[in-house]
Amino acid sequence: MEATQKTMKVTVLRYRPEQDKEPWEQTFDVPYHKDTSVLEALFYIKDNFEPSLSFRWSCRMAVCGSCGMMVNGVPHLACKTFLRDYEGKDMKIEPLANFPIERDLVVDLSDLIEKIERIKPYIIPDAKNANMPLNKNFKQTPMQMEAYLQFAQCINCGCCYAACPQYKLNPKFIGPAALTLLYRYNVDNRDAGAKLRAPFLNSEEGAWSCTFVGYCSEVCPKHVDPSSAIQLGKKMSATDYVFNMIKPEH
Amino acid sequence: MSEVKSFRKPYNPPVKKMTWWLENPFYIFYMVREGTAVLALFAVLEILFGIFMLALCELTPNQSLTGVAPYVWYLQNFLGNPVIIALNVIILVSQLFHAVTWFALMPKAVRVFMNKNSTELLPEWVTKAALYLGLVGATVVILAVAYLTK
Numbered sequence: 151m152e153a154t155q156k157t158m159k160v161t162v163l164r165y166r167p168e169q170d171k172e173p174w175e176q177t178f179d180v181p182y183h184k185d186t187s188v189l190e191a192l193f194y195i196k197d198n199f200e201p202s203l204s205f206r207w208s209c210r211m212a213v214c215g216s217c218g219m220m221v222n223g224v225p226h227l228a229c230k231t232f233l234r235d236y237e238g239k240d241m242k243i244e245p246l247a248n249f250p251i252e253r254d255l256v257v258d259l260s261d262l263i264e265k266i267e268r269i270k271p272y273i274i275p276d277a278k279n280a281n282m283p284l285n286k287n288f289k290q291t292p293m294q295m296e297a298y299l300q301f302a303q304c305i306n307c308g309c310c311y312a313a314c315p316q317y318k319l320n321p322k323f324i325g326p327a328a329l330t331l332l333y334r335y336n337v338d339n340r341d342a343g344a345k346l347r348a349p350f351l352n353s354e355e356g357a358w359s360c361t362f363v364g365y366c367s368e369v370c371p372k373h374v375d376p377s378s379a380i381q382l383g384k385k386m387s388a389t390d391y392v393f394n395m396i397k398p399e400h
Numbered sequence: 401m402s403e404v405k406s407f408r409k410p411y412n413p414p415v416k417k418m419t420w421w422l423e424n425p426f427y428i429f430y431m432v433r434e435g436t437a438v439l440a441l442f443a444v445l446e447i448l449f450g451i452f453m454l455a456l457c458e459l460t461p462n463q464s465l466t467g468v469a470p471y472v473w474y475l476q477n478f479l480g481n482p483v484i485i486a487l488n489v490i491i492l493v494s495q496l497f498h499a500v501t502w503f504a505l506m507p508k509a510v511r512v513f514m515n516k517n518s519t520e521l522l523p524e525w526v527t528k529a530a531l532y533l534g535l536v537g538a539t540v541v542i543l544a545v546a547y548l549t550k
Contacts, residue, residue, distance in 0.1 A: 224424075296521075364508070377508055378511070384509075385509065
């Protein structure tokens with residue numbers, strides 16, 4: 151039994167830096183069935199209508215974080231978003247908001263990468279464990295792992311930055327993903343780098359620039375809940391402030 | 401080394417500094433939630449005004465009504481004004497809305513494990529229930545004091 155093929159009007163924002171002054175819209179009729187993802191719709195457009203259409207992708211299974219883009223104004227991973235959920239509506243695909251558009255749906259994420267690097271997203275052991283032999287295990291209880299595991303699910307897709315109005319208004323804001331990773335490493339019991347990360351957390355551009363809009367947690371495709379991590383980061387920062395008043399380090 | 405001409409010309413979409421929040425229902429909801437603070441400010445000014453009027457009164461052991469005329473005016477003419485009553489009803493509704501939406505967010509700032517050996521987190525409803533209990537408790541105390549000192 152052959153079901154009749156449905157089609158959807160898919161509008162894609164195009165931008166070709168070598169010839170366009172600003173982005174423009176191009177609409178395509180894309181056939182789809184119940185498991186057609188937005189990414190597959192883009193493949194269809196590229197294969198059948200516009201070979202020059204540029205977009206990032208890699209794993210097709212919500213692991214690599216390459217295909218973050220705006221679908222009807224909401225940040226999504228294209229591979230994890232399905233046309234069936236937009237049945238009866240038109241679809242508009244735009245590059246991830248709040249980032250400079252490089253070409254078509256490709257944005258420049260270097261600001262996000264720089265911020266993630268800045269907060270030292272790796273385990274910094276204390277002096278005692280710094281030279282631990284590689285064949286020795288660092289034991290961790292299930293609870294110690296649970297403390298950070300949810301926040302370690304981040305795939306750096308940038309959807310939370312596209313959702314964040316504070317980042318939109320003040321690009322200096324360190325932002326949801328980087329602050330979440332900062333918290334993730336601070337609460338890892340193998341890590342002793344909280345003091346090195348404190349200047350970033352406590353700064354004006356750190357946790358305190360967040361006004362708890364909460365949209366980052368709403369759109370996160372990995373359910374990391376960045377807004378939770380940032381509020382917990384604020385508590386960490388406030389505690390740090392009080393302790394520094396009682397017992398200054400310098 | 402080959403010379404390849406770069407066509408890079410990153411496009412920065414313009415930022416609507418004043419109207420960004422109109423773009424998304426989620427942002428509108430956030431602005432309404434935070435906007436209730438303006439109405440809370442009015443409630444605070446109202447109470448301060450009452451205290452100011454009370455300070456204008458002459459308090460004597462044998463209290464005469466003329467001595468407390470400013471405060472009586474505040475109670476009857478100011479707070480009794482239909483416009484102020486309507487405004488106070490709006491403020492009450494807005495502050496309840498703020499409480500409900502704020503309590504709904506608070507569990508995100510609480511991450512406590514059930515006990516020392518558990519991987520289970522304190523359920524969200526416990527945090528919310530504690531906040532609602534606090535709200536009801538404070539309301540009961542204020543109303544009780546108001547009733548007992550009538």
